[in-house]
Amino acid sequence: MADNERNTTHYKLVTYETVEGPRAGVVFHDAVVDFAELTGKPSYATMLGVLDDWAKAEALIEAAVAKKGSGATPNSPLAKVRLLAPVLYPSAIFCAGANYSDHMSEMARVFNLQPEPDPRKAGLIPWHFIKASRTVVQTDARIALPTRTKMLDWEAELAAFIGRAAKNVPVESALDYVAGYTVANDLSARDFTVRPNVPETSPFRYDWISQKSFDGACPVGPWIVPAKQIPDPQHLGIKLWVNDVLEQDSHTSKMIFSLAEQIAHLSTRLTLHPGDLILTGTPAGVGLAETA
Numbered sequence: 001m002a003d004n005e006r007n008t009t010h011y012k013l014v015t016y017e018t019v020e021g022p023r024a025g026v027v028f029h030d031a032v033v034d035f036a037e038l039t040g041k042p043s044y045a046t047m048l049g050v051l052d053d054w055a056k057a058e059a060l061i062e063a064a065v066a067k068k069g070s071g072a073t074p075n076s077p078l079a080k081v082r083l084l085a086p087v088l089y090p091s092a093i094f095c096a097g098a099n100y101s102d103h104m105s106e107m108a109r110v111f112n113l114q115p116e117p118d119p120r121k122a123g124l125i126p127w128h129f130i131k132a133s134r135t136v137v138q139t140d141a142r143i144a145l146p147t148r149t150k151m152l153d154w155e156a157e158l159a160a161f162i163g164r165a166a167k168n169v170p171v172e173s174a175l176d177y178v179a180g181y182t183v184a185n186d187l188s189a190r191d192f193t194v195r196p197n198v199p200e201t202s203p204f205r206y207d208w209i210s211q212k213s214f215d216g217a218c219p220v221g222p223w224i225v226p227a228k229q230i231p232d233p234q235h236l237g238i239k240l241w242v243n244d245v246l247e248q249d250s251h252t253s254k255m256i257f258s259l260a261e262q263i264a265h266l267s268t269r270l271t272l273h274p275g276d277l278i279l280t281g282t283p284a285g286v287g288l289a290e291t292a
Contacts, residue, residue, distance in 0.1 A: 099281025
């Protein structure tokens, strides 16, 4: 098969703005095609509708793209379309904490602590917190600073959308439950990490809502790359720039717990559903390290 024939199956999933409101779309050949119109499925008008029926939706879109369906379906040049966050809004957002070896070393230095032992050798398991779904915004959104914060920080992360219900799944097959991948920025108001005037010894000291779930705290996108196009999510570079300065430059191979391990673990706690989003942790280079 020729290279150009293979490339016809390369596409991305988006949510884009229309006069009728947000619509799910497919990007290929630098054009955006309405997902529902391309496949003839009205329920695919939203990306949550697509993910909720991912096995069938994926087959339909692959067939349409292979036939160059954009020729028979109205499309818009990608450059002229306003992209929104690819899913409005994820059914749940799970965020991995302390999951990059370089970030853990960085934080030990920031807080003048002895480096922690390898979590695996210490017998630990993946650890997640939840971010409010409505914090999701598109990647080019202008985000108002949370009131009173003076330490807004960035955290670039590989993120994965679940494409079918997952409960008690083994690590070996966990990636089969991923519909696709995107990029997220787990914005954090560092000066809201702890509640003021609460003793350090108190178990009620931490304020996860104020730190992680303010309006606009989760830029995501601009699109979803189907899982079939990413052979190994643990073999990806991850970078973040702030005002054209490269701040984070790492690799997903530095994750302590792989995405497959995270999915398997989370699925023992609750059922993961189509549309759930997993943020897999951030590497070294966060702003907090610069201020220390």
